[in-house]
Amino acid sequence: MKKTWLSGLLGACSALALGASLANVPDKEPVRFALLQDFTAVYTFLTNEYNQGQQDYLRLVNARGGLDGHPVEALVRDTANEPQRGIEAYNRARGDGAVLVDFLSTPVSRAAVNRVLEDEVVMITPLHGRGDASHGETFPFVFPMMATYWSQAAILADYIDTELGGLAGKRIALVHIDSPFGREPVPVLETLAARHGFELRAFAYPSPGTEQSATWSDVRRYRPDQVLIWGAGSGQQVSVREAIRNGIRPEHILSVVWLAEADAEHLGKHMTGVKRYEAVAPGRELPVIQAILDEVVAKGEGSGPEENVGSSYYNIGVATMAVAVEAARLALAEYGAPLTGDTLRRGFEQISNFDAEGLMPPLSFSATDHQGGGFGRVSRWDGGAWVPVTEWRSAYQDIVWDEIEKDAAGFRDGR
Numbered sequence: 001m002k003k004t005w006l007s008g009l010l011g012a013c014s015a016l017a018l019g020a021s022l023a024n025v026p027d028k029e030p031v032r033f034a035l036l037q038d039f040t041a042v043y044t045f046l047t048n049e050y051n052q053g054q055q056d057y058l059r060l061v062n063a064r065g066g067l068d069g070h071p072v073e074a075l076v077r078d079t080a081n082e083p084q085r086g087i088e089a090y091n092r093a094r095g096d097g098a099v100l101v102d103f104l105s106t107p108v109s110r111a112a113v114n115r116v117l118e119d120e121v122v123m124i125t126p127l128h129g130r131g132d133a134s135h136g137e138t139f140p141f142v143f144p145m146m147a148t149y150w151s152q153a154a155i156l157a158d159y160i161d162t163e164l165g166g167l168a169g170k171r172i173a174l175v176h177i178d179s180p181f182g183r184e185p186v187p188v189l190e191t192l193a194a195r196h197g198f199e200l201r202a203f204a205y206p207s208p209g210t211e212q213s214a215t216w217s218d219v220r221r222y223r224p225d226q227v228l229i230w231g232a233g234s235g236q237q238v239s240v241r242e243a244i245r246n247g248i249r250p251e252h253i254l255s256v257v258w259l260a261e262a263d264a265e266h267l268g269k270h271m272t273g274v275k276r277y278e279a280v281a282p283g284r285e286l287p288v289i290q291a292i293l294d295e296v297v298a299k300g301e302g303s304g305p306e307e308n309v310g311s312s313y314y315n316i317g318v319a320t321m322a323v324a325v326e327a328a329r330l331a332l333a334e335y336g337a338p339l340t341g342d343t344l345r346r347g348f349e350q351i352s353n354f355d356a357e358g359l360m361p362p363l364s365f366s367a368t369d370h371q372g373g374g375f376g377r378v379s380r381w382d383g384g385a386w387v388p389v390t391e392w393r394s395a396y397q398d399i400v401w402d403e404i405e406k407d408a409a410g411f412r413d414g415r
Contacts, residue, residue, distance in 0.1 A: 028068075028069040028070045028071070029070060029337055029338055030070060030071045030073045030097075031067055031070050031071070031072045031073070031099065031328055031339050032072075032073045032074075032075055032093070032096060032097050032098045032099065032100075033058070033072065033073070033074055033075070033098065033099070033100045033101075033102070033321070033324060034075040034077075034089070034090065034093035034094075034096075034098035034100065034101040034102070035051055035054055035055075035074050035075065035076045035077075035101075035102050035104075036075075036076075036077050036078075036079050036086060036089040036090060036093060036101060036102070036103055037050075037051055037076075037078070037079060037102070037103060037104045037105065038078070038079055038080055038081040038103075038104065038105050038108075039051075039078040039080075040078055040080050041080040041081040041082070042081040042105075043081060043104060043105060045232065045233035045234070046232075046233075046258070046260070046313040047104060048304065048308075049304075049308045049311050049313035049314040049317065050104060050314065050316055050317035050320075051076065051104075051303075051317060052302075052303050052304035052305075052308055052309075052314055052317065053308075053309075053313070053314035053315060053316065053317025053318040053319075053321075054074065054102075054317040054318070054320060054321045055074050055076070055303035055304075056292050056296050056297070056302055056303050056304075056309070056314075056318070057288070057292065057317070057318045057321040057322060057325070058072045058073075058074050058321055058325070059292075059301055059302075059303065060288075060291055060292050060295055060296050061321075061325055063295050063296060063299075063301075064295070067325065067328055067329055067332055068329075068332055068333075070332065070337065070339075072325065072328070075093045075096060075098055077089045077092075077093070079103060079105060079108055081105050081107060081108065082107075082108070083107050083108050083110075083111035083112075085108075086103055086107075086108030086109075086111060086112060087108075087111060087112060087115065090103075090112055090115065090121075094119060094121060098121065099121060099122060099339055099340060099341045099344050100121070100122045100123070100124065100324055100341075100344060101116065101121060101122070101123050101124075102123070102124045102125075102126075102320065103123070103125075103128075103129075104126075104128060105128065106128045106129055106180075106181065109123060109125050109128060109129040109130070110129065110130060113130065113133070113139070113142060116141050116142065117139065117140070117141055117142070119341070120141055120340070120342050120345075121141060121341040122141050122142075122143065122327075122341050122344050122345055122348065123141060123142050123143070124142075124143050124144075124145050124320060124323075124324060125142060125143070125145070126144065126145045126146045126279075126316065126319075126320050127146055127147075127257055127279060127316070129142070129144060130142070130144075130407070130411075131144065131148035131149060131150050131184065131403065131404060131407065132403075132404050132405075132406075132407035132408040132410075132411060133370060134148060134369065134370050134371035134404045135368070135370070135404050135405060135408035136349070136365075136366065136367050136368045136369060136370040137367065137368055138408040138411060138412055139408070140345060140367075141341060141345055142370065143348055143365070143370045144370060144371050144372075145320065145323055145363070145370070145371075145372055146279045146319075146360075146363075146371075146372065146376075147277075147279060147371065147372075147374045147375060147376045147394075148371060148374065148400065148404070149184040149185055149230075149256065150184065150187075150188045150374075150399075150400045150403050150404070151371065151374035151375075151376070151394065151395075151397070151400050152185070152256055152257060152277040152376060153184075153185035153188045153189055153228070153256075154188055154192070154374070154394075154395040154396040154397070154399065154400055155277055155374075155376050155377075155378065155393065155394065155395045156228055156254045156277055156378065157172075157188075157189065157192050157395070157396070158393070158395035158396065159254070159275075159378045159389075159390060160172070160226050160254070161196065163378075163389070163390070164226060165225075166196075167192070167196040167197070167198040168196055168197045168198060169197060169198065170198045170199070170225040170226065171198070171199045171201070171222060171223065171224045171225050172189070172193070172198055172199065172200050172201075172224060172225065172226050172227075172228065173200075173201055173202075173203060173219050173222055173224035173226075173227045173228070174186065174189060174200065174201070174202045174203065174227075174228045174230060175202075175203045175212075175215060175216070175219055175227060175228070175229050175230065175239060175243075176202065176203070176204055176205070176228075176229075176230035176231065177204070177205060177206075177207055177208075177209050177231040177232070177235055178204040178205060178206055178207060179207055181230075181232075182204065182230050182231065183202075183204075184230075185228070185230060185256075186202055187403055188396070188399055188400060188403060189228075191399050191402075192396065192399065195399075201222055201224075203215050203216075203218055203219050203222075205231075205235075208233075208234075209231050209232075209233070209234065209235020209236075209238055209239070210235065210238060211238075212235075212238050212242050213242060215242075216239075216242040216243060216245070216246045217246065219243070219246060219248070220246040220247060220248075224248070224252075225252070226252050226254065227243060227248055227252055227253050227254070228254050228255075228256075229243070229253060229254070229255050229256070229259075230255075230256045231256070232256075232258035233258070236255060236258055236259050236263055237263050237266050240253060240255075240259075240263070240267055240270060240271060240274060241267060241270060244270050249273070250270065250271065250272060250273035250274045251273040251274075253273075253274045253275070254274075254275045254276065254277075254378070255274065255275065256276070256277055257276065257277050257278065257279055257376075259274070259276045260311065260312040260313055261282070261311050261312060261385075261386075262311075264381050269383070271381045271383075272381055272382065272383045273381065274380070274381050275378050275379065275380045275381075275389065276378070276379055276381075276386070277376050277377075277378060278312075278376055278377050278378065278379045278386065278388065279316060279319075279360065279376050280312070280315045280316045280318075280319045280359060280360045281315065281358065281359055281360065281388075282310065282311060282312040282315050282385075282386050283310050283315075283385070284309060284310035286310075286315070286357065286359050287357040287358065288318060288322065288356050288357050288359050289309065289310050289315065289318065289359075292309065292318070293309060297309060312386065315359065318356075318359065319356060319359050319360045322354075322356040322359065322360075323348075323351065323354065323356070323363065326347075326351055326354050326356075327344055327347035327348040327350075327351060328344055328347055329347070330347040330350045330351065331343040331344050331346055331347030331350075332347075334346070334347070334350070348365050348370070349365050349366055349367050350365075351363060351364060351365050351372075352364045361373070361375035361376065361377070361392035361393075362375070362392070363375070371404075373394055373397075374394040374395075374397050374400055375392050375394045376392065376393070376394075377389075377390045377391060377392050377393065378390045
């Protein structure tokens, strides 16, 4: 990201970051969302675009009059991926009236779970955090909102089984960063291996993932039929490069969600044919992205570089706020103002088949399911863009929910 934009963003972190669009909103009590994220440490490969998409969507909402006249304010602050800083930022945002928080950080969101449950503040954890928070009865104020890593692994395995010649009798390699995130898909894949009769072997590489050569030498000797790569940021680029250097064809590489346009630009022709799990459609042709370009960016009210608009991570950010705003709209319509964490939670649980005009798979939540169904799709890099090769779908949710329920029970028992 451009350093000048990041510096400007962090300079405004202590205040509202929605600009002149609030002039279009009647003078009603604002709805405040706290976007307390890591702009300076670990998650910088995605936070800037993600947060830009979040802010631009909220500016679009305000340009159209807000939520029945209530402006939506974004409280944007840097946590540097540090749990203590995250809790301090959360306490400050709660004092400012925030009813929703998004840390976009697994360490910070895990540290905050008990706090938000006690305070009855909604915490969204899209594509990060605890997968078992999908269990709404155990985590009533936490919403993973998008497919957990368990669900992502299930969808990729289902794609291999239905589109790449089947799983039975095959060798499947999971090459992952040596962290809880990297190991998360293992139990789902082990259960699938027993069910479908394939051989699974996991290969770990040390964090942060810049050195993987020894790991991929082991993978080469294993001679897998398909390889799942499970890392993030530059580590995913290293995985693709090392896989190809060790004789694995790009079309046999399937990635977790964290592989984006910038990675493809670095890898060039080597990326063509690589596939990934996709939670949200990328691109600018989607109606909501076109609306942001026309009604926010074209008027000089965008929150960051225009070239980011429509990227994978930008669109994921837009999707998170589209869902949150829909929940707030439903809650205000049903329970009136002022919006509280409890009424916002109830608004989330009323969402049914919401896809933000095709931006994402249709999501539905309930008091029991805060994941939204575990949907996604597989896309392929064609040399210039990500092209979907499946429809939106979910897979093996019985196995996924076994893991959700097991871990949620551990949380209840204090394990």
